[in-house]
Amino acid sequence: MTTVHAEAGKSALPHEPEKATLEGRNKVLAFWLFLGGEAVLFGTLFATFLALRNSTNDGPSAAELFHLPLVAAATFLLLASSLTSVFAIQAMHRNKPAELRNWLIITVVLGAAFLGLEIYEFSVYVRHEEFGMTTSAFSSAFYTLVGFHGAHVAFGIVWIAILIGQLARKGLTVVTAPKIYVSAMYWHFIDVVWVFIFTVVYLLGKVG
Amino acid sequence: MDWITTVDHKKIAILYLWAGGFFFGIGGLEAILIRIQLIKPMNTFLDAQTFNELITMHGTTMIFLGVMPVIFALMNAIIPLQIGARDVAFPFLNALGFWTFLFGGLLLNLSWVMGGAPDAGWTAYTPLSSTTYSATHGVDFYTIGLQIAGLGTLIGGINFLATIITMRAPGMSYMRMPMFAWATFITSAIILFAFPAITVGLVLLTFDRILGANFFNPETGGNPVLWQHIFWIFGHPEVYILILPAFGIISEVIPTFSRKRLFGYSSMVFATLLIAFLGFMVWAHHMFTTGLGPVANALFSVSTMLIAVPTGIKIFNWLFTMWGGQVRFTTPNLFAVGFIPTFTMGGVTGVMLASAPADFQFHDTYFVVAHFHYVIVGGLVLGLFAGLHYWWPKMFGRMLSETLGKWTFWTFIIGFHLTFFVQHFLGLMGMQRRVFTYLPNQQFDTLNLVSTVGAGLMGVGMLIFLWNIYITSRKPADAADDPWEDGRTLEWTISSPPPEYNFKQTPLVRGIDAFWKEKLAGHQAMTPSEPVGSIHMPSATLLPFLMSVGIFIAGLGFMFSRDTFGSDVLGFLFNNYIVTGLGLVITFGSMLLRSLFDDHGWHIEPEELEGR
Ligand code: HEM
Ligand SMILES: [Cu+2]
Numbered sequence: 001m002t003t004v005h006a007e008a009g010k011s012a013l014p015h016e017p018e019k020a021t022l023e024g025r026n027k028v029l030a031f032w033l034f035l036g037g038e039a040v041l042f043g044t045l046f047a048t049f050l051a052l053r054n055s056t057n058d059g060p061s062a063a064e065l066f067h068l069p070l071v072a073a074a075t076f077l078l079l080a081s082s083l084t085s086v087f088a089i090q091a092m093h094r095n096k097p098a099e100l101r102n103w104l105i106i107t108v109v110l111g112a113a114f115l116g117l118e119i120y121e122f123s124v125y126v127r128h129e130e131f132g133m134t135t136s137a138f139s140s141a142f143y144t145l146v147g148f149h150g151a152h153v154a155f156g157i158v159w160i161a162i163l164i165g166q167l168a169r170k171g172l173t174v175v176t177a178p179k180i181y182v183s184a185m186y187w188h189f190i191d192v193v194w195v196f197i198f199t200v201v202y203l204l205g206k207v208g
Numbered sequence: 209m210d211w212i213t214t215v216d217h218k219k220i221a222i223l224y225l226w227a228g229g230f231f232f233g234i235g236g237l238e239a240i241l242i243r244i245q246l247i248k249p250m251n252t253f254l255d256a257q258t259f260n261e262l263i264t265m266h267g268t269t270m271i272f273l274g275v276m277p278v279i280f281a282l283m284n285a286i287i288p289l290q291i292g293a294r295d296v297a298f299p300f301l302n303a304l305g306f307w308t309f310l311f312g313g314l315l316l317n318l319s320w321v322m323g324g325a326p327d328a329g330w331t332a333y334t335p336l337s338s339t340t341y342s343a344t345h346g347v348d349f350y351t352i353g354l355q356i357a358g359l360g361t362l363i364g365g366i367n368f369l370a371t372i373i374t375m376r377a378p379g380m381s382y383m384r385m386p387m388f389a390w391a392t393f394i395t396s397a398i399i400l401f402a403f404p405a406i407t408v409g410l411v412l413l414t415f416d417r418i419l420g421a422n423f424f425n426p427e428t429g430g431n432p433v434l435w436q437h438i439f440w441i442f443g444h445p446e447v448y449i450l451i452l453p454a455f456g457i458i459s460e461v462i463p464t465f466s467r468k469r470l471f472g473y474s475s476m477v478f479a480t481l482l483i484a485f486l487g488f489m490v491w492a493h494h495m496f497t498t499g500l501g502p503v504a505n506a507l508f509s510v511s512t513m514l515i516a517v518p519t520g521i522k523i524f525n526w527l528f529t530m531w532g533g534q535v536r537f538t539t540p541n542l543f544a545v546g547f548i549p550t551f552t553m554g555g556v557t558g559v560m561l562a563s564a565p566a567d568f569q570f571h572d573t574y575f576v577v578a579h580f581h582y583v584i585v586g587g588l589v590l591g592l593f594a595g596l597h598y599w600w601p602k603m604f605g606r607m608l609s610e611t612l613g614k615w616t617f618w619t620f621i622i623g624f625h626l627t628f629f630v631q632h633f634l635g636l637m638g639m640q641r642r643v644f645t646y647l648p649n650q651q652f653d654t655l656n657l658v659s660t661v662g663a664g665l666m667g668v669g670m671l672i673f674l675w676n677i678y679i680t681s682r683k684p685a686d687a688a689d690d691p692w693e694d695g696r697t698l699e700w701t702i703s704s705p706p707p708e709y710n711f712k713q714t715p716l717v718r719g720i721d722a723f724w725k726e727k728l729a730g731h732q733a734m735t736p737s738e739p740v741g742s743i744h745m746p747s748a749t750l751l752p753f754l755m756s757v758g759i760f761i762a763g764l765g766f767m768f769s770r771d772t773f774g775s776d777v778l779g780f781l782f783n784n785y786i787v788t789g790l791g792l793v794i795t796f797g798s799m800l801l802r803s804l805f806d807d808h809g810w811h812i813e814p815e816e817l818e819g820r
Contacts, residue, residue: 022374026297030370033400037362041404044438048412048423055429057422133419137429140421144412162803175806 013095017177024178031182035189042193045148046200049141053205057136060129062205067121071202074117075194078153081110082191085184092180097172100180104164107187111157118150142201149197152190159183213748215299216708220306221285221603227310228277234317235269236670238262243627243663246656249648259644260327261346265320267330268350271450272357273313275588279453280309280364282595283392285603287368289699290386292377292717294710297370299746300807305363307756312357315763319349326350329642331443332413334424334435339417345767351414352763358403358410359759365399368392377698378737379717383477386697386721387470390477391456394484398445398452401488406442409435418770433498440491448487450584451551452480454591455522458544461594462526463721464694465541466533472525473720479518479525486515496567505564512562519555523548538692539613543594546621550590554582557632572642575635581628590621593673598692605685605705612676620669626662630655696724701734709743712736712817743812755798762791 014020018028053062088103122143125131133143160183163176170176211223242262245254254262288296296302319325324344328337337347372393376385385393413435415421422428424435463470470476492500492508500508526548535541557579561567570576593616601607634655639646646652690700698715699706701723713736719725726734765787773779781787 026370026374029373030297030366033366033369037366037400037404040401041408044405044408044441048408048434048438051431051434052423052429055422055431057429133415133421134428135422137422137425137431140412140415140423140430144415144421144423162800166803170806179803 013172013177014174015093017092017095017172017174018181020174020177024174027178027182028185031185035185038189042145042148042196045145046196049145049201052137052141053201055137057138059135059139060125060131061138062142062201065125065129065131066202066205068202068206070117070121071198074114074121075198077110077114077117078191078194081107081114082188084110085187089181089184092172092177095172097167100172101164101167104160104167104180108157108160108164111153111160111187115150115153115157118146118153122147146197146201149190149193152193156183156187156190160187210748212753213750215303215746215748215752217284217288217296217299217302218603218706218708220302221281221283223306224277224281224284224309225603227306227313228274228281231269231273231313231317232275232278235266235274236667238266238269240663240667242266243660245644246646247660248657249646249650249653251645254644256644257327260329260642261325263642264326264329264332264346264350265317268316268326268354269313271330271446271584272354273309273316275450275584275592276361277309278592278596279395279450279588280306280361282388282457282592282599283364283368283453286599286699287389287392288371288375289602289702289706289710290389290697291372291375291380292698292711292715292722293371293375294714294743295375295746296367297375298367300749300752300802301363301367303749304752304755305360305367307360307752308363308759309357309360311756311760312353312355312360315356315760316349316353319346319353322349331439332435333439334413334416334432335426337413337417338425348414348417348767351410351417352767355407355410355414356756356759356763358407361399362403362407365396365403368396369400372396377711377714377717380722383474384717384720384722387459387473387476387480388453388456390480391452391459394480395449395452395456398449398484398487402442402445402449405438406446409438409442412438418766433495436495436498437491440494441488444491444494445484445487447580447583448483450588451591452483454547454551454588454595455480457591457595457598458526458547460697461540461544461598462529464598464692464696465536465538465544466530467536467694468529468533469721469724470525471528471531472521475521476525479521482518483515486511486518490515493562493564493567496564497571509562509564513559516555516559523552523555536694538597539608539610539617540594540598540692542614542617543590543597546617547587547590547594550586550621550624551583554579554584554586557582570635572640573635574631574639574641577641578628578631578635581631585624585628593617593620599699600680601687601691602699602704602706604681605687605703606680606683607687607691608676608680612672612679616669616673616676618669619665619672623662623665623667623669627659627666628662630658630662634659690723694724696721698722698734709745709812709817713740714738740814740817742814743817744809745812746809747807749802749807751798751802755795758791758794758796758798760791761794762788765789765791 019025084103084107088100088107091099091103131139133140163180163183166176211219214220241254242259245251245259284302322345324346326346326349328342328347332347332350335341372389412423416423416425422430424430424432426432459470459476490508490512492504493512496505557575561570561576561579597608597613634652637651639652687704689703691704701715702711715722715734716737723734765782765785768782769785769788771782773782
C-alpha cells in the first residue's frame with residue numbers, strides 16, 4: 001500500500017483514487033457506517049424537537065421568532081456549498097489538484113458564510129427576543145438540534161481547511177484522496193440534515 | 209509504554225480484559241455491599257443515599273464497564289483470527305476506542321471520591337436525575353462518563369463492521385463465517401444504530417443539569433417520558449448487544465466439544481438477524497406502566513413475545529448439536545451447557561413480563577431483578593466464562609487449570625441460582641426493587657438471607673477464577689496451536705498466542721468450520737491463498753491515549769464549569785471553560801497531528817517470517 005503511495009506520480013493516479021487502496025476502501029465504507037450512526041443521532045434530535053416544539057413555556061414561539069428570508073439565504077449558501085464540493089470531487093477524479101483546491105476553498109467559504117448567518121440568527125434571538133437555552137423546552141430543543149448541526153458545520157470547515165493544507169503539501173495521492181472524498185460525503189450529509197431542519201424546524205414552525 | 213502505544217488487536221484485547229476485569233471487580237464489590245444491606249430487615253449497614261449510589265453504580269458499572277469490555281476483549285482477540293485477517297480495519301481507531309472507554313469509566317468512578325456517586329438508578333430516570341432531586345455531581349459523572357465510554361464502544365462497533373465486511377480470508381463467504389463472527393457483526397450493527405440514541409439522551413440530560421435546559425422538566429414544558437423513550441430505544445437493543453455475543457460463544461464451544469457441526473447453521477444466522485431487528489421494536493415494554501395506553505401496550509407486548517421465536521430456534525439448535533455428539537465436559541463446555549437452561553429460564557420470565565397486564569404486577573419488583581439477572585448473569589456472564597476458558601490458551605498461550613475451572617463453574621452457578629431464583633418469589637410476594645430496606649415479618653426475611661448467601665458463593669467462584677488465572681500465569685506458555693484438539697475454526701491453525709501478524713500466509717477457506725473441513729480431508733494445515741510475502745504492519749502511537757486524556761479533561765472541566773470554588777484560580781480556570789478548552793486542545797491537537805503526519809507503518813519481510 002505504502003509503496004504504491006510513494007511511487008504514485010501524477011500520471012499514475014488511478015481513476016477513483018479514493019478506492020485504490022484497501023485503506024481507502026475501508027475508510028469510505030466505515031464512513032458510510034458512521035453516517036448511519038449520525039442519522040440515528042439526528043433522528044433522535046429531530047424526534048425530541050418534534051415532541052417539544054409547542055412547549056414554549058410563555059416564551060416566544062416558532063411563528064413569532066423565525067425570519068424566513070434569513071434562513072432561506074443560509075440554506076442557499078449551504079446548498080451551493082454542497083454543489084461546489086461535488087465539483088471538487090469531479091476535479092479530483094479528473095486528476096486536477098489545482099481545480100480541486102479551488103473548489104474546496106469555495107466550499108469552505110460558503111460554509112463559513114452559512115455559519116456566520118447562523119451565529120447572527122442565534123444572537124438576535126438571544127439579545128432581542130429573550131430566547132435562550134433556558135427559556136422553554138422548545139428553546140432547548142431548538143438550540144440543541146440546530147446547534148448540533150452548526151457544530152457539525154464548524155467541524156467540517158476546519159476539517160476541509162486542514163485537508164486543503166495537506167493537499168498543498170502532499171499533493172493529490174491515494175492517501176489524500178480518500179480523506180477528501182470522505183470529507184465531501186460528510187459535507188453532503190450535513191447538507192441533507194439541513195434540508196430537514198429547514199423543513200421541520202423553520203417551515204413547519206412558521207406555518208403549522 | 210508498550211501497552212499505552214500498542215495498536216495490535218491482540219494486545220488491545222488483553223487491555224480490554226484487564227480493564228473490564230477491574231471494573232467487574234468494583235461492580236462485584238458493590239453487589240456484595242448491596243446484598244449485605246439486604247441480608248436482614250431494617251438493616252442499618254448502609255444508609256439510603258449510599259444504597260442508591262451503590263445500586264446505580266452497580267448496574268451502570270456492570271453493563272457499561274464490566275461485561276461490555278470483556279465482550280470487546282474476546283472480539284478483539286478472536287475475530288481477526290477467525291476470519292483469517294492479519295489485523296482489524298482500523299488499528300489506530302481500535303486503540304482509541306479502548307482508551308476512551310477506559311477514561312470514561314475512570315471518570316464515572318471518580319465520582320466516589322469527588323463528592324458523591326450517581327444515585328438515580330442505572331436508567332437515570334428523570335426527574336429523579338434532575339438537579340432538583342439529585343443535587344450532587346453524581347449524575348453529571350454518569351452522563352459525561354458514559355458519553356466518553358460510549359464513544360469508545362461506537363468506534364469499536366464501526367471497526368468490527370468494516371473489518372468483517374472487507375477483511376475476510378478468500379473463500380470465507382458470509383455463510384461460511386463462524387457464528388461468533390456473525391454475532392460480532394450483528395452486535396456491531398446494533399451498536400451503530402443504538403448508541404447514537406443514548407448519546408443524544410446523555411447530551412440532553414447534561415444540558416438540563418449543567419446549562420439549565422428544559423428537556424425533561426415538566427414545569428418548563430419538558431417531558432420526563434421522553435427520557436424513557438430515548439433511554440429504552442437504546443436500552444433494549446443494548447440487552448441484545450450483550451446477549452448476542454454470548455450466543456456466538458456458545459455456538460462455537462458446543463460444536464467443538466460435541467465433535468459435530470453446529471446444527472442448523474443458516475437458521476442460526478437468520479435467527480440472530482431477526483432478533484437484532486425485532487430488538488429495535490420493543491423498547492416500550494419497559495414502559496408499560498407509564499401510561500402509554502392500551503393500544504401501544506398491546507403492540508409492544510406482542511412484538512416482545514415474538515422475540516421468543518428466534519430465541520427458541522437457537523436453544524433447540526444447541527440441543528440438537530449435542531444430540532448424538534461425543535460430548536466432552538471440559539470447563540468451557542460446562543459453562544456453555546449450564547448457559548442453556550439458565551438463559552432459558554430468563555427468557556421465560558421475559559415472556560411473562562412481556563404480558564402487559566401481568567407486568568403491572570411485576571414491574572419494579574424483584575421479579576424484574578431476577579429476570580434480568582437470569583439473562584445477563586445466567587446468560588451473558590456464563591457465556592463469557594465459557595469463552596474465556598475456551599480461548600484463554602489462544603490469547604495467552606497457557607491452558608487454565610481444568611480442576612479449578614470446574615470449581616469455578618459449580619460454585620458460581622450454584623451461587624447464582626441461590627441468589628436469583630428466590631428473587632422471583634420475593635418479587636411475586638411484593639418486594640420492591642431499588643428500596644434500601646424492608647420491614648420484618650413480610651416473609652421476605654429468609655429468602656433475602658438465602659439470596660445474600662448465594663451472592664457470597666458467586667464471589668467465591670470469582671475468586672477461584674482469579675486464583676486460576678494467577679496460577680496459570682506462572683506456568684510456561686506452552687499451549688498447543690489447537691489445544692482442545694477439536695478446534696474447528698481458523699484461530700486454531702496458528703500458534704498460541706498468535707504472532708504479531710496473525711497469519712504468515714492468508715488461508716484459503718473451503719467451507720464452514722474451515723479448519724475442521726481440512727482435518728476431515730486429512731490435512732494438518734490450511735492451504736495458503738498467497739505466497740509468503742512482506743507483511744505491512746501499523747506503527748505504535750501515543751495519540752489515541754492522548755486524545756482520550758484530552759476528552760477526559762474536557763469532560764471534567766465542563767462538569768464543574770458552573771461551580772463556585774474556594775480558590776480564585778480554580779474558579780477562573782473552570783468557570784471560563786479554560787479547563788474544558790485545554791482538554792479539547794489536547795484532543796483536537798492530537799487529531800491534527802494524526803492527520804498531518806501519515807503513518808506509513810512498517811513491514812515484516814519474508815526472511816524474518818521464515819526465521820521463526
Ligand atoms: C436476551 C437477553 C435479555 C436481557 C439482557 C434482558 C434485560 C432486561 C433488563 C435489564 C430489564 C430491566 C429493565 C428495568 O430496569 O426495569 C428487563 C426487563 C424486561 N425484559 Fe428483558 N432481557 C432479555 C431478554 C428478554 C426477553 C427474551 C424478553 C421477552 C421475550 C424480555 C422482556 C422483558 C420485559 C417485558 C421487561 C420489563 C419488565 C419491567 O420493567 O416491568 N427480556 N430485561
Ligand atoms: Cu427490553
